[in-house]
Amino acid sequence: MGNLFGKKSDNKHEKKETRVTDQDKAVLELKQQRDKLKQLQKKITLQMEKEREKAREFLKEGKKEKAKRLLRHKKFGETQIEKMDGQLENIDRMVHDLEFAQIEAQVLKGLQAGNESLKQLHQMFSIETVERIMDETREAQEYQQEIDDLLSGGLTQEDEEDVLSELDDIIKSSLPAVEDEGVPELPDVPGQEPSEKTRAKKEKRTQEAMLAS
Template sequence: MGNLFGKKESKKTESRVTEQDKAVLELKQQRDKLKQLKKKITLQMEKERERARQFLKEGKKEKAKRLLRHKKFGETQIEKMDGQLENIDRMVHDLEFAQIEAQVVKGLQAGNESLKKLHEMFSIETVEKIMEETREAAEYQQEIDDLLSGGLTQEDEDDVLSELDEIIKQSLPAVEDEGVPELPDVPGQEPEEKVKARKEKRSPEAMLAS
């Protein structure tokens, strides 16, 4: 079952890869190969230069000349590679930018289609009708508010006050019937026991005893 799921997942992944993606990948692979070959030729040229110098020291001028010619050929190859690398980089950049542009165009297209559908749902006449109905409803509600806030006469106001007084009067007897608990009277004089105890404390016998 794992293999089956793996195949399904790979097919789903491959379906997302476009032809432009494949082209970009192929160009990048070619660029990497050219860079590796350029590095290899550069190292080989350095070695040939050192060998040519050694041949000159040994008096082998012809061999040194042959190596320098081969080195010169390598330099021309590197120049061509630089041009190819520049073209590949430009092509990769153009393809990637074209993909971005394509996505932007798709987004704009989807947005335009959505706007068209909205415009079909709500035409100018429909919008004007809705706005007119909304304005009329607001005006009608304002008229109702005006009637409720300022529609009572002075006689009506007097009736409201009279009814309020009547409600208050009806509620007062209930409060009076319940009654208010009476509080104990506050004594006007000090208790005799406290007065007697204070006199005994101030007597000469008590002071001598202390």
């Protein structure tokens, strides 16, 4: 069991090591050199300050030659610091270029992966397939719009005109049937004869009433 666990841990370690590229190692080494140069600059600067103070003491003691030697050594330190400044500038520029190159490489890898994905999508869908899908989608949208218009009761002006035209056709086609049926016959109006009979009956009743009295 212990060996198994040990192998697994070794594999993880190997995977971690493979993630470090040569560019990463180069950047790390350059940064380490930069740090060493800065530490050396700081050390030389402190030494130069001490030599200046010591030269001042020598001058107070009248030891001019010793003071001169210290100042010469101090001047040499200044030239070293100037050279180190140039080296530091070169290192910083190189670190920047390497890091930027790594970023560019990652961007290129991303673009390459994106291009491969696009190629796969293009292989899946040809121009004809895309056009067919778009046509089917358009037809489905138009059909859905027709259903929505019917459900909402909304009709266009053209639809209203079609409705009126159909109504006129129905009316025209139904008129002959109404004429064939004709107008229903009305009851006859009573003529003059029934009125004379009524008047005679009334006169007879009047005469009978007078005789009875």
